[in-house]
Structures are given as structure tokens and as C-alpha cells.
Amino acid sequence: MVTVTVNVNGEPRTASVPPETTLLRLLREQFNLTGAKLGCDVGDCGACTVMVDGKSVNSCLMLAGQADGRDVLTIEGLATLERLHPLQEAFEQLGSLQCGFCGPGILMSAKALLDENPDPSEQDIRDALAGNLCRCTGYIKMIEAIQGVARADGARPAPKSA
Amino acid sequence: MKAFEVVAARDARHAVALLAEHTPTAKVKVIAGGTDLLADLKFASASHAPDVVVDISRAEDLRTIAVTGGGLSIGALVTHTEIMASPAIREMFPALVDAAHTIGAVQTRNLGTLGGNLVTAVPSVDSGPTLVALDAQVTVLGPGGERRMPLAEFFVGPRRTALKPDELLVEILIPTENLGKPACFLKFGLRKGQALALVNVAASFWVDAKTQTFRAPRVALGAVAPKVIHATSAEAYLEGRAIAPEAMAEAGRLAVGDAKPISDFRASAEYRKHLIAVLTRRALEGAYDVWQKKQSPAGRAR
Amino acid sequence: MDKKSAVIEKQARLQEVEALLKAPAAAPLAPLPREVLVPEARQQTPAVRQRATRPDGRLHGLGQTKYIDDYYLPGMLYAKIKRAGIASARILRIDTSEALKMPGVMAVITGKDVPCNSFGPSLKDQPVLADERVFHAGDGVAAVAAVTEQIAAEALEKITVEYEPIRPVLDPLESLQLETPGLHAPNPNIYGHKVIRKGDVEKGFAQSYRIFEGSYRTQMVEHVPLEPHASVATWDANGRVTIYSTLGRITLGRADISRTIGVPMSRVRVIATVVGGNFGGKNEITTEPVLALLAKKTGRPVKCTFTRPEEFLASTTRHPLVMDYKTGVTKEGKILARQIRLVLDGGAYCSWSETTLGKACILSAGPYQIDNLYAEAFVVYTNKTMTGAMRGFGAPQVCFAYESQMDDMAKALGIDPLQIRLTNALREGSLSPTSQKLHSVVVRETLLQAAQRFGWNEDGGGNGAQS
Numbered sequence: 059m060v061t062v063t064v065n066v067n068g069e070p071r072t073a074s075v076p077p078e079t080t081l082l083r084l085l086r087e088q089f090n091l092t093g094a095k096l097g098c099d100v101g102d103c104g105a106c107t108v109m110v111d112g113k114s115v116n117s118c119l120m121l122a123g124q125a126d127g128r129d130v131l132t133i134e135g136l137a138t139l140e141r142l143h144p145l146q147e148a149f150e151q152l153g154s155l156q157c158g159f160c161g162p163g164i165l166m167s168a169k170a171l172l173d174e175n176p177d178p179s180e181q182d183i184r185d186a187l188a189g190n191l192c193r194c195t196g197y198i199k200m201i202e203a204i205q206g207v208a209r210a211d212g213a214r215p216a217p218k219s220a
Numbered sequence: 221m222k223a224f225e226v227v228a229a230r231d232a233r234h235a236v237a238l239l240a241e242h243t244p245t246a247k248v249k250v251i252a253g254g255t256d257l258l259a260d261l262k263f264a265s266a267s268h269a270p271d272v273v274v275d276i277s278r279a280e281d282l283r284t285i286a287v288t289g290g291g292l293s294i295g296a297l298v299t300h301t302e303i304m305a306s307p308a309i310r311e312m313f314p315a316l317v318d319a320a321h322t323i324g325a326v327q328t329r330n331l332g333t334l335g336g337n338l339v340t341a342v343p344s345v346d347s348g349p350t351l352v353a354l355d356a357q358v359t360v361l362g363p364g365g366e367r368r369m370p371l372a373e374f375f376v377g378p379r380r381t382a383l384k385p386d387e388l389l390v391e392i393l394i395p396t397e398n399l400g401k402p403a404c405f406l407k408f409g410l411r412k413g414q415a416l417a418l419v420n421v422a423a424s425f426w427v428d429a430k431t432q433t434f435r436a437p438r439v440a441l442g443a444v445a446p447k448v449i450h451a452t453s454a455e456a457y458l459e460g461r462a463i464a465p466e467a468m469a470e471a472g473r474l475a476v477g478d479a480k481p482i483s484d485f486r487a488s489a490e491y492r493k494h495l496i497a498v499l500t501r502r503a504l505e506g507a508y509d510v511w512q513k514k515q516s517p518a519g520r521a522r
Numbered sequence: 523m524d525k526k527s528a529v530i531e532k533q534a535r536l537q538e539v540e541a542l543l544k545a546p547a548a549a550p551l552a553p554l555p556r557e558v559l560v561p562e563a564r565q566q567t568p569a570v571r572q573r574a575t576r577p578d579g580r581l582h583g584l585g586q587t588k589y590i591d592d593y594y595l596p597g598m599l600y601a602k603i604k605r606a607g608i609a610s611a612r613i614l615r616i617d618t619s620e621a622l623k624m625p626g627v628m629a630v631i632t633g634k635d636v637p638c639n640s641f642g643p644s645l646k647d648q649p650v651l652a653d654e655r656v657f658h659a660g661d662g663v664a665a666v667a668a669v670t671e672q673i674a675a676e677a678l679e680k681i682t683v684e685y686e687p688i689r690p691v692l693d694p695l696e697s698l699q700l701e702t703p704g705l706h707a708p709n710p711n712i713y714g715h716k717v718i719r720k721g722d723v724e725k726g727f728a729q730s731y732r733i734f735e736g737s738y739r740t741q742m743v744e745h746v747p748l749e750p751h752a753s754v755a756t757w758d759a760n761g762r763v764t765i766y767s768t769l770g771r772i773t774l775g776r777a778d779i780s781r782t783i784g785v786p787m788s789r790v791r792v793i794a795t796v797v798g799g800n801f802g803g804k805n806e807i808t809t810e811p812v813l814a815l816l817a818k819k820t821g822r823p824v825k826c827t828f829t830r831p832e833e834f835l836a837s838t839t840r841h842p843l844v845m846d847y848k849t850g851v852t853k854e855g856k857i858l859a860r861q862i863r864l865v866l867d868g869g870a871y872c873s874w875s876e877t878t879l880g881k882a883c884i885l886s887a888g889p890y891q892i893d894n895l896y897a898e899a900f901v902v903y904t905n906k907t908m909t910g911a912m913r914g915f916g917a918p919q920v921c922f923a924y925e926s927q928m929d930d931m932a933k934a935l936g937i938d939p940l941q942i943r944l945t946n947a948l949r950e951g952s953l954s955p956t957s958q959k960l961h962s963v964v965v966r967e968t969l970l971q972a973a974q975r976f977g978w979n980e981d982g983g984g985n986g987a988q989s
């Protein structure tokens with residue numbers, strides 16, 4: 059067993075787990091944070107995306123021990139009690155998610171993108187979502203939502219609609 | 221995933237010591253970013269799994285990018301994202317940035333390391349062709365000290381390298397004489413995002429400014445042989461030849477003969493041959509573009 | 523009021539009430555000719571062009587929607603299924619003793635433990651766990667319940683199965699041959715058949731300027747819902763089983779669960795949870811009976827979540843089709859006759875093949891006016907992952923065939939590919955292959971608008987011979 063302490067959504071949490079435990083299982087099974095999903099378990103689908111030290115990662119491909127002492131942000135850490143994260147609000151308003159299973163991962167990828175690049179082009183957004191599979195939506199409404207949030211941040215005037 | 225023990229290394233030397241300690245008695249594996257290793261182990265049978273995993277993800281000394289006396293040195297633990305962000309690499313080798321950009325997706329590139337990519341050594345390894353085309357060397361650290369070899373020889377076959385079980389890949393070095401050598405990397409997958417290469421190609425050459433001829437041309441091909449290969453007949457053909465579209469197209473045709481592509485569920489050998497010719501020509505054109513941009517005052521100013 | 527009249531009055535009132543309560547045995551017949559309400563084309567719904575938001579959108583975005591894999595019941599065990607890994611074989615022996623000895627393993631079952639080992643949405647040809655015969659590599663042959671998923675997975679490796687391999691039938695055309703031994707003998711390999719006949723194809727071919735023949739094939743496709751199949755089974759003290767499942771059709775599933783585990787339907791409760799993508803792939807049960815049996819044996823709730831490889835191997839997929847098209851046309855490209863043979867690769871079990879067969883056959887002529895048509899479709903067993911429902915039920919496959927042939931014909935005749943489609947497109951009031959009169963038909967309008975929007979005529983695209 060290894061003892062792992064991670065700073066999850068701003069709160070230090072500790073658990074003792076077998077060394078082969080992935081960060082995903084640590085979050086889901088030890089900390090009851092079931093927002094990150096197990097979709098493929100090999101890094102293809104992105105449903106398990108969380109941010110570690112500010113970078114998005116496949117939590118199914120990281121050992122819990124490798125996250126020891128690091129900052130982990132999950133979907134549960136995006137909203138506060140008072141207010142949704144602007145991305146969550148935009149996704150809700152545009153109906154960007156359908157079955158919703160890919161949603162937490164997509165939102166974390168979008169958040170990681172906007173943190174690094176507040177003014178992404180459509181191509182930047184597509185590139186940022188390349189590691190997140192969605193089988194329902196066709197991505198368009200997600201891309202619109204992310205563009206909308208980027209613009210609302212005052213990054214640039216709205217481009218002419220296509 | 222089967223149970224295993226994890227031992228964490230502080231730095232490269234510590235990692236080698238841990239390997240020396242455990243390899244005689246146990247099945248040992250190194251983990252860096254884990255994007256290949258864990259994906260492999262998830263559905264592997266118990267007999268295939270390691271007993272001990274040496275975690276090098278915190279060995280900071282393996283994470284540097286620096287121009288040294290020997291050339292451009294990239295630590296084995298540098299991630300694909302870090303390669304894309306490195307000012308030195310962006311300036312000298314945009315082809316390496318392009319190659320890193322084609323690997324997986326953001327999440328995989330944030331975790332996956334250059335060392336892990338090369339050690340996994342699949343024939344389609346996307347960091348391979350550009351580095352081979354730039355005559356990169358690798359440094360390997362073992363109980364007996366360091367040894368160095370060309371990357372082209374480090375690759376031995378599909379998923380096989382010259383690395384011994386108790387050795388660590390520590391550094392990838394692009395020699396001084398090749399710093400800034402114009403290069404271009406192209407990958408053709410079934411999709412733009414997150415797809416393995418059907419064929420990947422890198423081309424690199426110096427331009428003899430006076431005669432406008434190819435000097436030290438290199439063409440490296442991936443996914444069309446058991447390992448990344450030099451297209452030797454294309455290279456020999458181009459050496460000293462005048463730079464012209466027809467020469468690039470002919471080099472593409474010759475490169476087809478240097479490869480031994482297979483047919484699999486992703487593509488037929490015939491289709492791969494077609495891709496080799498087209499991509500080789502385009503990669504040569506791309507490398508020439510890089511050279512021309514460097515000549516123009518605007519290009520230099522950037 | 524005297525007693526007698528009170529009784530009479532009461533009876534009269536009762537009769538009144540009864541008459542009110544009693545529904546007529548059949549709805550009164552509508553007068554003929556029937557008046558048919560025909561909606562105006564493109565004006566049926568105000569929903570078009572509107573933003574559709576969802577009431578569950580907020581919880582999705584917050585990561586608070588609970589899918590099965592997010593559920594944990596106290597004391598819950600985890601099940602794993604041992605997959606055959608061989609396409610066709612007789613099972614000689616299954617040894618589970620080593621697995622049972624492992625600490626943490628609570629129960630192991632095989633097909634012998636299943637009270638009624640067959641199910642399916644139409645034909646009951648699928649075993650819950652294969653017992654005598656393996657029909658495809660994804661067949662389950664044993665199931666383990668253990669305290670962790672990891673132990674359950676390791677226990678699978680301790681189970682040994684002795685097989686006598688049988689030559690698998692992998693090609694649907696081979697399966698179609700009468701001399702090919704029946705996979706599910708004594709039943710024949712052809713387990714569904716449909717014919718549509720309209721006009722006289724021979725006459726149509728005789729009048730044709732040219733006859734084109736082509737064979738088209740499509741591959742197997744997996745739905746790949748982001749959420750893998752998952753379910754949890756738990757029993758209560760009164761002998762009732764509750765199954766939480768990612769099932770799209772719970773009433774049908776309930777009947778199959780009840781049948782296979784031998785418990786009356788009144789004692790089976792199926793709770794459909796939020797489904798993380800279905801696309802037709804979650805329309806029937808998979809491991810629910812296994813979990814119910816394991817839960818009963820151990821007295822604890824049991825969960826099973828498919829791995830991604832299992833999703834490909836052991837859930838339904840889209841039917842691959844072999845489609846032979848013979849089409850006679852005039853010089854101008856007007857179709858005079860079309861003869862079609864479809865062979866659906868049904869995989870190991872029937873599943874929703876009958877629906878797919880029907881729809882593929884009806885739609886195989888395409889959105890074109892064809893007066894002389896003969897379409898015949900077969901679905902056959904092969905030793906492959908079973909095929910079932912998937913978005914369109916056969917429509918995308920036949921579309922690939924008829925549109926490919928349209929292009930082939932346009933090219934050979936030197937006609938613009940758009941024009942040949944406009945020439946043949948169904949119109950208002952056209953009859954479908956099964957003689958249904960069609961309303962709000964806008965095939966031509968749609969094609970013309972699409973062509974205009976993506977500039978079909980602008981950059982030489984209109985020159986059919988080159989496209």
C-alpha cells in the first residue's frame with residue numbers, strides 16, 4: 059500500500075491504496091469524486107480528463123502515487139456554491155451535452171485550453187478536444203460554447219457568423 | 221491491472237541504482253509518463269506484468285532542454301508538450317514541434333515523454349523520423365556508466381531497442397553540426413487527431429547556397445519497416461544534386477524501394493507505398509521552405 | 523320505496539356505471555374513404571432552428587449525473603466474465619476450482635448454473651453463458667464475483683476451459699450455402715428472409731439501354747457508447763431481485779431476465795439509470811442474469827462494467843452487408859428496373875436482425891422511383907460478434923450501395939451525378955417499394971438546395987464524368 063496525499067479541488071485529501079491504483083480510481087473510489095469517468099481505461103476517450111498542476115491529463119494513465127503532493131482539479135471543483143463556471147453555464151444554455159458521459163472530461167479540456175489560451179481559434183478548440191470523444195453531439199455546440207466563453211472574457215469581438 | 225510494487229527515483233543515478241537492485245530478482249519496468257506502459261498493462265495477462273515499477277517521473281535532471289558543447293540535448297523525461305513550448309526547439313527545429321504536435325492529444329502529450337516514445341519503439345513512433353533525419357544520438361546510462369549510439373541503431377525492431385533491462389535512456393542529442401538544419405516532418409493518419417501514422421516521413425538537408433544543391437540530405441521513414449529507416453537510395457540520389465521539384469519527386473519514388481511496408485487493417489502495402497512517394501516529396505519541399513524562410517530578412521527577424 | 527324497486531334501481535345504476543367503465547372491444551370503424559391529414563413539407567415542427575436545451579444539462583456539466591458505474595451499494599461485489607477467445611468450439615470441460623480457492627473470490631458460475639440458458643429479443647438463440655457450444659469469441663463461458671475487480675480479473679486467468687475447436691464460418695456468403703453445416707443446427711443458417719416484388723424486373727431489363735451490376739460490402743461497426751455496458755443486481759429478503767442497468771428497453775429486458783433466472787416477472791424489478799449513449803447497442807440484456815445469479819449465490823449486490831475490449835467483443839454491432847445490385851437504365855439515366863440481393867451477416871445470434879433485415883430490404887431501392895423492383899434479403903449466422911440494432915437498422919448500409927451504384931452509372935453514362943439523382947428521385951405521391959403512397963417528399967428540393975449551398979456547379983463538380 060502507498061499513502062497518497064493530493065490537493066483535490068483545493069483541499070488536501072489522503073488515502074492508502076495499492077501502488078498500481080490509477081489517479082482515476084483514487085478519485086472515484088477513495089474520494090467519491092465520480093465526475094471523471096472510466097470510458098476506455100487506455101487514454102483514447104478522454105472521459106477521465108482532470109487537471110494536474112494546471113495541465114490536463116488522462117487520469118486513467120497516471121498512477122495515484124505520481125500525483126502525490128500535486129494539485130488536482132476535477133469537474134467537481136469548477137463550480138462554487140454560488141455560481142457555475144462560465145463553461146458550465148454556456149454548455150447548459152447551448153445544450154452542448156446530450157448523454158453527458160463525456161461532459162466532465164470535455165469541460166476539463168476546455169478549461170485547460172482557456173487557462174492557457176484565452177483567445178483560441180476554432181482550430182485551437184478542435185485541437186484541444188482531439189483527446190475527448192463524444193458519440194452524441196458532433197462537437198459543434200461544444201465548440202460554440204467554448205468560443206462564447208472566450209469572447210465573453212473580452213478576448214475579442216465576435217467573429218462574423220458563418 | 222495486476223498488482224505491482226512502485227519505487228520512485230529521485231534522479232537518473234538513483235533510477236539506475238534501483239534498476240540494478242531489482243532486475244536480478246524481479247521483472248522490472250520503468251514508468252515515465254505511463255501512457256504506453258499503463259495502457260499496455262491494463263488488459264495484459266498477469267504473466268506479462270512487471271513485479272516492480274521504477275517511477276522516474278520526478279527525476280528532474282532528466283527534464284532539461286539545453287544547447288551544450290555536443291549539440292541540442294533533450295532529457296528523456298521532456299514531454300511532448302514541453303517540446304512544443306520550448307523556444308530553442310521552436311527556433312531551431314520546427315519539425316520537432318510538428319512531430320510532437322501529432323502525438324496523441326493534449327492529455328497524452330502532457331504526460332507522454334520523448335524517452336518513453338523512443339523506448340516503446342513502435343514502427344510508427346512519431347518522434348523517430350525527424351530525430352533520425354537529424355542524425356540524433358542517444359545517451360544510455362547503466363551500472364557500468366554511459367554509452368552513446370545513433371538513434372537509428374538504438375531502434376532494433378518493432379518494440380525492440382538496444383536498451384538492456386538495467387539501463388535508462390537519459391538524453392537525446394542532436395549534434396552541433398546539425399543545429400538549425402532545415403527539416404520537415406509529415407504524418408498521414410486515418411484522422412487528423414489522435415491517430416497512429418500509416419506512414420510518417422522526415423526530410424532534412426543543408427542547401428549549398430552557391431550551387432543550390434542538396435548537401436547531407438536525409439530522408440527517414442516510419443511505419444513502413446520493422447523500425448524507422450533511412451531511405452538510403454533517396455539520400456544517395458539527392459546528394460550534390462541541384463534542388464528542383466523533379467529531383468524531390470524522384471527521391472520520393474526511390475524512397476518507396478527502400479521501404480518494406482505491410483498490409484494491415486489500417487492500410488494496404490500498396491497504399492502505404494503511394495503515401496511514401498507523396499510524403500517524401502512534400503517533406504523535401506517543406507524542408508526547402510524552412511530554408512528559404514530563414515534566408516528572407518523577415519524570416520530571420522522572427 | 524319498496525325493497526324490490528330499490529334493488530331494480532340499484533341494478534340499473536350499476537349497469538350505467540359498467541357501461542361507462544367498459545371500453546369497447548374495438549374502436550368504431552372510421553368511415554371510408556378515410557381523410558388523411560397531410561402535413562405540409564418543412565412545416566411540421568416549430569422545433570427546427572431552435573436551441574434544444576436539456577433539463578439534465580446542468581447536472582451533466584457539474585459532473586453530478588450518476589451513471590451505473592458511479593453507484594456503490596454496501597457490500598457490493600464485482601463480477602468479471604471469462605470470454606471464450608475462440609470463434610467456434612465445443613466446450614469439453616470447465617475447471618473453476620483454482621479460481622474458487624483464491625482469497626476474495628466469492629462465487630463462480632458457468633452456463634450449467636443458469637436455469638434457462640437462452641434469451642434474445644426475437645429468437646431465443648443466445649446463451650447467457652455458453653455451456654455446450656461456443657458460437658463466437660466474445661461468448662462468456664464463466665463468471666466470477668469477487669471483492670475487487672482486480673481479484674475477479676485475476677480469477678478469470680485461473681479458470682481453465684478445454685475446447686474442441688470446430689471450423690468457424692466467418693463469411694456470410696459461405697453461411698448462405700445450403701451445404702454449410704448449421705451453426706445452430708437443426709435450425710438453418712438462414713434465419714430471416716424477405717422479398718419485395720413490384721412490377722416486372724425482367725421486362726424492365728429487356729427495355730433497358732444498359733444494365734449495371736455491382737457488389738458492395740460494408741463492415742461491422744461498434745456503437746462505442748462512451749459509457750460501457752454496466753449493471754448491478756441485488757436481492758431483497760422477500761426474494762425479489764432489483765437490477766440497475768444501462769438498458770434502453772427495460773420491459774423487454776425484464777422478460778428475458780425473468781425467463782433466464784427462473785423467477786416470475788413480478789419479482790424482477792429493473793431500474794433504468796441514465797444511459798451514457800445507446801445508439802441501439804443497449805437495447806437488450808447482456809450480463810444482467812449472470813449478476814442476478816451471482817448476487818443470489820453470494821447474498822451481496824454484484825456489479826459488472828464492461829471493459830472497452832468487451833464492448834467490442836461481447837455487445838451487439840452493426841450488420842455487415844453484402845449487397846448485389848443489378849440496375850437497368852435508359853440512355854438518360856432513368857432507372858427502369860432494379861434487382862437486389864442483400865446478405866446480412868448476423869453474427870452468432872439473432873438479436874434485432876429481423877428488424878434490420880426488413881428495413882434494409884424496404885430501403886434498398888433508395889429514394890428513387892423504380893417501377894420494376896425485386897429485392898430479396900437474407901440474414902445468416904456466422905461465428906462472429908452478434909449484430910443487432912444500430913441507428914438506422916440497415917438503412918446506412920444499403921445507402922452506401924445504391925449511392926455508389928448511382929455514381930458508377932453516372933460516370934459510365936457521362937451524366938452529372940446530381941442530374942441522375944434528380945431524374946430518378948421520388949416525387950410527391952410516389953409509391954414506395956412496398957406501395958405506400960408518400961407525402962411531403964422533398965428529395966429533389968433537398969438535393970438542389972444542397973448543391974447550391976456547397977457550390978456543386980461552381981468548381982467543375984457538376985461535370986459528372988470527372989468527379
Ligand SMILES: Cc1cc2nc3c(=O)[nH]c(=O)nc-3n(C[C@H](O)[C@H](O)[C@H](O)COP(=O)(O)OP(=O)(O)OC[C@H]3O[C@@H](n4cnc5c(N)ncnc54)[C@H](O)[C@@H]3O)c2cc1C
Nearest residue numbers: 101250252253254255256257324332333336337339346389
Ligand atoms: C491515446 C494515445 C495516443 C497516442 N498517440 C500516439 C501517436 O500519435 N504517436 C506516437 O508516437 N505515440 C502515441 N502514443 C504513445 C505514447 O503516448 C508515447 O509513446 C509516449 O511518448 C510514451 O511516453 P511515456 O512517458 O508515457 O512512456 P511510458 O509509458 O512511461 O513508458 C513507455 C516505455 O518506455 C520505457 N521507458 C520510459 N522512459 C524510459 C527511460 N527514460 N529509460 C528507459 N525506459 C524508459 C517504459 O519502461 C515503457 O516500456 C499514444 C498513446 C496514447 C495513450
